[in-house]
Amino acid sequence: MSENPYQTYDARILEVKDLTSREKLFTLRFLDPEVGEKFEFRPGQFVIVDIRGFGEFPISICSSPTRKGYLQLCIRKAGRMTKFIHKMKEGDIIGIRGPYGNGFPMEEMEGSNLILVAGGLGMAPLRSVLWYAIDSGKYEHIWLLYGTKAYEDILFRDEIIHLLKHGEAMNCSVKLAYEVESPSCIYLERGFSDRVCRGVVTDLFRGEEFDVEKTYALICGPPVMYKFVIRELLDRKLSPGRIYMTLERRMRCGIGKCGHCIVGTSTSIKYVCKDGPVFTYWDALSTRGLI
Ligand SMILES: Cc1cc2nc3c(=O)[nH]c(=O)nc-3n(C[C@H](O)[C@H](O)[C@H](O)COP(=O)(O)OP(=O)(O)OC[C@H]3O[C@@H](n4cnc5c(N)ncnc54)[C@H](O)[C@@H]3O)c2cc1C
Ligand code: FES
Structure with a gap:
């Protein structure tokens, strides 16, 4: 993968499935197979979806890293951009950057x-x-x-x-x-x-x-x-x-640069995009405004 954290990679929509009246499941595959192979993530991480010329928004990855060869996003129709992607069809191309955030500590929890x-x-x-x-x-x-x-x-x-x-x-x-x-x-x-x-x-x-x-x-x-x-x-x-x-907060860059997702006070500041979006309840007790 590129060293540039803002690098967006093209992905093809393989399938669009209605989950409910408001949520659709998008199954994606990167156009470049090498990118697909190198794209590693952990449960709880998110990506930024880039609809070219229109805008970007963060979405959690809802498929498991154990299922190789594709990526799934469950997207609720909320506003301008999510309405737009809900109109997209199989074969359409979107941009994906990430994965971002810390994700859940799956290794630490093994055996429990x-x-x-x-x-x-x-x-x-x-x-x-x-x-x-x-x-x-x-x-x-x-x-x-x-x-x-x-x-x-x-x-x-x-x-x-x-x-x-x-x-x-x-x-x-x-x-x-x-x-x-x-x-x-x-x-x-x-x-x-x-x-x-x-x-x-x-x-x-x-x-x-x-x-x-x-x-x-x-x-x-x-x-x-x-x-x-x-x-x-x-x-x-x-x-x-x-x-x-x-946790979810309004985000822009997704990588701790723009300050859009900051919570806490001067003694304990957290960037939800970079330090989270996964936090322990300990973090919540010591950071004002986290939950
Ligand atoms: C880390 C992260 C993971 C997310 N994962 C998912 C996911 O898996 N599936 C999914 O459907 N959505 C997810 N979201 C929320 C998603 O990013 C927003 O719904 C989307 O950005 C709305 O864009 P829009 O242009 O359609 O709506 P806008 O026109 O920007 O807003 C429409 C409505 O959605 C609300 N909204 C916008 N952004 C957020 C947000 N970040 N959190 C809560 N409400 C918001 C606004 O207050 C407004 O009421 C996630 C957000 C974050 C930060
Ligand atoms: S979204 Fe830019 S700093 Fe977190």
Whole structure:
């Protein structure tokens, strides 16, 4: 890869899949096979998508580094640029720069249990962790606690249902909470009464205990979710250093140059793009405005 951190590489859109009415999954491949081979990333890192002549925006990588030859981005239609990319089709070319950010410390967590707590679009970066952990087989057990608004909003629904059915054979237990009742949710709940419930993601902690010396929690979701999920984890005596969160801030350069994403005060400043977007709860306690 180039020494220039702003270098953008062309990638072809191989597939566009509707995940929900607001989110699409883009599968990409770099035009230059050498770039594709050298493009290494860890779960939790993000890229900057460059739509030529139009603008740039940051997006988490939602595929796992264990799945070679392509890159996947789950993109919610939010405003000007994401609306534009939602109109793009298979075969179109976009620019990609990165990967940026620290990502999750997957090596440090090897041999431990992982509790992934996802809310809404937070499922996107955690999907990369989920499949990395399953594919690598380097983790004791993986829990995915996923809170969604309604059945239609479940991201990667086929994968989630597959893991509800067959996850235990892959050392993975999935639990799902939904807020809006619908026949599909009731059907799911009947099939998996111990793992699917009406409620919010924190309801999925009910009855769960874990070995705090051998467990890490990884959280991603809307800002309001963090406080309540962290409370559940602290109540179970998980140490703040074992709680990892991935955060979003408005970003521009993605590499610690423009200052757009700075949080904290003069005694503890963090660049979310460079020092994060993954932080421990310890970091949050010592940095004002992080969560
Ligand atoms: C590290 C990182 C990873 C991200 N990963 C994903 C991802 O995997 N999938 C995804 O769909 N989006 C992700 N986002 C958010 C995404 O970057 C924004 O939705 C996008 O930049 C909006 O651009 P736009 O021109 O379409 O919207 P704009 O016209 O710029 O804004 C439209 C709306 O989106 C809100 N918005 C814009 N940027 C952000 C942001 N950074 N965080 C929260 N709200 C924002 C604005 O407040 C506004 O309400 C990520 C952001 C960061 C910083
Ligand atoms: S986005 Fe420019 S410093 Fe973080």
